[in-house]
Amino acid sequence: xxxxxxxxxxxxxxxxxxxxxxxxxxxxxxxxxxxxxxxxxxxxxxxxxxxxxxxxxxxxxxxxxxxxxxxxxxxxxxxxxxxxxxxxxxxxxxxxxxxxxxxxxxxxxxxxxxxxxxxxxxxxxxxxxxxxxxxxxxxxxxxxxxxxxxxxxxxxxxxxxxxxxxxxxxxxxxxxxxxxxxxxxxxxxxxxxxxxxxxxxxxxxxxxxxxxxxxxxxxxxxxxxxxxxxxxxxxxxxxxxxxxxxxxxxxx
Numbered sequence: 001x002x003x004x005x006x007x008x009x010x011x012x013x014x015x016x017x018x019x020x021x022x023x024x025x026x027x028x029x030x031x032x033x034x035x036x037x038x039x040x041x042x043x044x045x046x047x048x049x050x051x052x053x054x055x056x057x058x059x060x061x062x063x064x065x066x067x068x069x070x071x072x073x074x075x076x077x078x079x080x081x082x083x084x085x086x087x088x089x090x091x092x093x094x095x096x097x098x099x100x101x102x103x104x105x106x107x108x109x110x111x112x113x114x115x116x117x118x119x120x121x122x123x124x125x126x127x128x129x130x131x132x133x134x135x136x137x138x139x140x141x142x143x144x145x146x147x148x149x150x151x152x153x154x155x156x157x158x159x160x161x162x163x164x165x166x167x168x169x170x171x172x173x174x175x176x177x178x179x180x181x182x183x184x185x186x187x188x189x190x191x192x193x194x195x196x197x198x199x200x201x202x203x204x205x206x207x208x209x210x211x212x213x214x215x216x217x218x219x220x221x222x223x224x225x226x227x228x229x230x231x232x233x234x235x236x237x238x239x240x241x242x243x244x245x246x247x248x249x250x251x252x
Contacts, residue, residue, distance in 0.1 A: 004075065033057075083096070108205060130199075151222035159230060196215065
C-alpha cells in the first residue's frame, strides 16, 4: 500500500515515528514561536501583520516538511490525517498508535522548547500560543469551525498526496497554503488549531484547557469526513467502459 507523497507503508515503525515526531515538533515550534512573539509584541511579528505572520509560518513550515519528510512517513503531522486515512483503508492500523504518540510527543516537546526560549513571559503572558476560544465564542462554535477548516485541509492532503493525476511538484505548496488559509479563517474564532496535536501540545504545557474537547473532536470529525468524501466520491476510478465489461460489450 502506498502512503502519502510517495512514502511506503511497509517501513519499520521507529523510523516513521521519528519522522512524525520531528515533523510535528518543527511545525508546532515554528508556528507557536511566531504566535508567542506576536502576543508579546516582539518586532519580528509586530503590528497588524501578526495574524498573517502566524498563518504563513504554519503554512510555510508545512510546505518544507512535506518536501523533507513526505517520502519517509507521509508527513501526516496531524492525528486527523492519520485517523482519516486509517478509517478509509488507506493507512495500516498497526502504524496508528505510533503516529499518534509521535505527533503528540512532538507537539509537547515543541511547546516545552517555546517555554524555554521565551521564558515565563511566553507561558504566562501568551499561554505558549495555546488555541483558546475568543471571548465571545462558545465551544460549540469552535467545534464547528475547526471541523470545517480541517475538512478542507485533509481533503487537499488526500487529493494531492494520493491521486496520481496530481503533479507531485505542487503537493507541498498546495497543502501548506491550504493550512495557512485555514488558520486565517479560524484564527479570529478558535485560534486556528486545525490539528489536535497542535492544540494539545501548548495546552498541556501551559495548563490552559478551555474548550479542549472541541479542539480535539472538531479536527478529527472534519478530517475523517474529508477522507470519506474523497474516497467515496472524488478519488480516481476506472472509466465506465473499463469498470463494467457488460457495458463495454454492449457498446461494441
